[in-house]
Amino acid sequence: MAPLFDESSVDDPDRIAERDPHQTLRALATAGAQVREAVTLAGEAGLDRVSSGERPRSVLVAALGGSSVVAQVLELLAEPGSPVPVSARRNLPFPGWVGPLDLVVAVSLSGRAPGPVAVAAEAARRGAALLTVGATDSPLADICAQARGVHIGVGRGRISSRTGLWSLLAPVVMAANQLGLVDAPASTLEAVAERLDEQAEACRPSSESFVNPAKLLATRLAESVPVILGDGPLNGVAAGRAASMLARTARMPATCGELPDAASQIVACFDGPFTAVGGQGAGGRGARDDIFADPFLDGPAQPRLGLLMLRDAPPEMRSLESDEAEALTDAVLQSAEETGVTVSTVTAEPGHPLVRLAGQMAQTDFTATYLAIGLGLDPAVSPHVADLRDRTGH
Numbered sequence: 001m002a003p004l005f006d007e008s009s010v011d012d013p014d015r016i017a018e019r020d021p022h023q024t025l026r027a028l029a030t031a032g033a034q035v036r037e038a039v040t041l042a043g044e045a046g047l048d049r050v051s052s053g054e055r056p057r058s059v060l061v062a063a064l065g066g067s068s069v070v071a072q073v074l075e076l077l078a079e080p081g082s083p084v085p086v087s088a089r090r091n092l093p094f095p096g097w098v099g100p101l102d103l104v105v106a107v108s109l110s111g112r113a114p115g116p117v118a119v120a121a122e123a124a125r126r127g128a129a130l131l132t133v134g135a136t137d138s139p140l141a142d143i144c145a146q147a148r149g150v151h152i153g154v155g156r157g158r159i160s161s162r163t164g165l166w167s168l169l170a171p172v173v174m175a176a177n178q179l180g181l182v183d184a185p186a187s188t189l190e191a192v193a194e195r196l197d198e199q200a201e202a203c204r205p206s207s208e209s210f211v212n213p214a215k216l217l218a219t220r221l222a223e224s225v226p227v228i229l230g231d232g233p234l235n236g237v238a239a240g241r242a243a244s245m246l247a248r249t250a251r252m253p254a255t256c257g258e259l260p261d262a263a264s265q266i267v268a269c270f271d272g273p274f275t276a277v278g279g280q281g282a283g284g285r286g287a288r289d290d291i292f293a294d295p296f297l298d299g300p301a302q303p304r305l306g307l308l309m310l311r312d313a314p315p316e317m318r319s320l321e322s323d324e325a326e327a328l329t330d331a332v333l334q335s336a337e338e339t340g341v342t343v344s345t346v347t348a349e350p351g352h353p354l355v356r357l358a359g360q361m362a363q364t365d366f367t368a369t370y371l372a373i374g375l376g377l378d379p380a381v382s383p384h385v386a387d388l389r390d391r392t393g394h
Helices: 007-011 013-019 024-029 031-045 047-051 065-078 114-126 139-146 165-178 186-202 213-222 233-250 263-271 320-338 353-374 383-392
Strands: 059-062 086-089 103-108 129-134 150-152 224-230 255-258 304-311 342-347
Touching (some): 007 013, 007 213, 024 353, 031 150, 031 165, 031 186, 047 150, 047 165, 059 065, 059 114, 065 103, 065 165, 065 233, 065 353, 103 139, 114 129, 129 139, 129 165, 139 150, 165 186, 165 353, 213 304, 213 342, 233 255, 233 304, 233 353, 263 320, 304 320, 304 353, 342 353
Parallel strands (some): 059 103, 103 129, 129 150, 224 255, 224 304, 304 342
């Protein structure tokens, strides 16, 4: 049975305040300010010291959970032209090849995540250069200070990597730019901040559902089993972030993929029980709508598969590769529509890759939050996650 999404609640200021007591929407709206604050904090922390010596032989980024997107973004930006390899790590064991010639970047908003803290400690032991980003008064900051590395704080009021992402990501991008690993100068970060501000304005709570892109998208996803598909590497990162936010914030299980690799496994789902032409489903009835069905006698209708396609902005210069990618995306969308899949599309606005990615992630971040509110959930707190932490001590 599809979840009961109360569309009126996302337009009611009182009900938003009631269901979002930790002000997740407000925190997401500060993303642009986070970028600008990070630039200032990085300068005060002496980020220039990271690039004062020779370029590192390699860069290893340690991050997990909601912070792991930092490593994914850096890999994405560095891949086209970085002169040194960039890799990601969530936890120990520490790669045997890392040593004094390498740079290790450890990211944790609280500065207490076991994986990044352990990686930073081992990097310090081996004499690798160390850059850390997280809370100032934390084990991560202490390890960095002892190793004479560079630690960048995240400012006040950052309580979750889901809403404080750019406090973590911006300093890492700045360091990578200084090292010549990515092309993202100060003007790019300001453009990122502006794009995030634009999304915050478009998705603000006072904007009515019929014009608010995040509220509209939340309404459509609430009635579906969501699948998020990116049309290439950039939107593959955005799709992963969207799936994580839907699960963690809105408690909606979502799967994600990236074209072209995920085309077959996603399209195969169009033959399954959650489409109009699919199987009989768990309740003995197909997903085809039946206006005469009695929910008490026949059981509730199954939710319909919902495809959220994240598309990149049209390229400035067309090529055979871009034409083939566009044709594949269009073919997947056509197949979805023909089988009764609920299809939604979010297309990036033009700009630097990091700017385009920022806009995509911001809209789906707001979408997941409005979806939680419409479902009557607190976007910031999951009782079962709290219970899991109590059981495990983490």
